[in-house]
Amino acid sequence: MIKPLGRACASRLSILSTFFAVFFVACAYFYFQYSYTKLVNVNFDEWVLYQGEGIFTPSSDRYTLYFYNSQSKEQKEWLERASIPSEKPVVAIDIYQYKEPSTQENLIFASAGINTILHYIHRFKITELPAVVEIERKSVHLYHQSAKTRVIPARLLKERPL
Numbered sequence: 371m372i373k374p375l376g377r378a379c380a381s382r383l384s385i386l387s388t389f390f391a392v393f394f395v396a397c398a399y400f401y402f403q404y405s406y407t408k409l410v411n412v413n414f415d416e417w418v419l420y421q422g423e424g425i426f427t428p429s430s431d432r433y434t435l436y437f438y439n440s441q442s443k444e445q446k447e448w449l450e451r452a453s454i455p456s457e458k459p460v461v462a463i464d465i466y467q468y469k470e471p472s473t474q475e476n477l478i479f480a481s482a483g484i485n486t487i488l489h490y491i492h493r494f495k496i497t498e499l500p501a502v503v504e505i506e507r508k509s510v511h512l513y514h515q516s517a518k519t520r521v522i523p524a525r526l527l528k529e530r531p532l
Contacts, residue, residue: 435463
């Protein structure tokens with residue numbers, strides 16, 4: 371006598387297809403997470419920043435990149451009020467590309483060509499200004515983003531600095 375296999379085979383197939391669907395989604399998620407972490411490296415040899423009359427050469431192991439608009443008084447004043455720790459200097463990158471003298475020891479005003487600034491904005495997924503990005507050294511001129519890009523809300527510009 372032959373046993374009917376229709377019902378048992380269908381339930382096994384649905385369990386396996388569910389497993390493979392979940393496995394596929396998990397693989398896709400981890401692949402995109404991995405590819406995103408690969409994209410948050412900054413090589414200062416490729417994306418040159420200018421500090422005063424010369425080229426910015428990183429010397430600290432950690433930096434805070436502050437992207438701002440020098441045409442906005444609030445953004446600039448907020449940065450000047452900030453108390454910056456010596457172990458994590460701030461590199462202030464103006465999208466208007468003005469070169470300003472530094473007002474504090476650990477505050478570095480930097481500028482770059484528009485293409486370089488666009489690379490930074492694209493790489494860190496900056497959608498609003500001012501934005502803060504923290505980076506750490508991986509090798510001599512290669513740095514890796516160590517925290518998510520933060521946008522500073524307008525109400526905080528009037529309250530507390532970094």
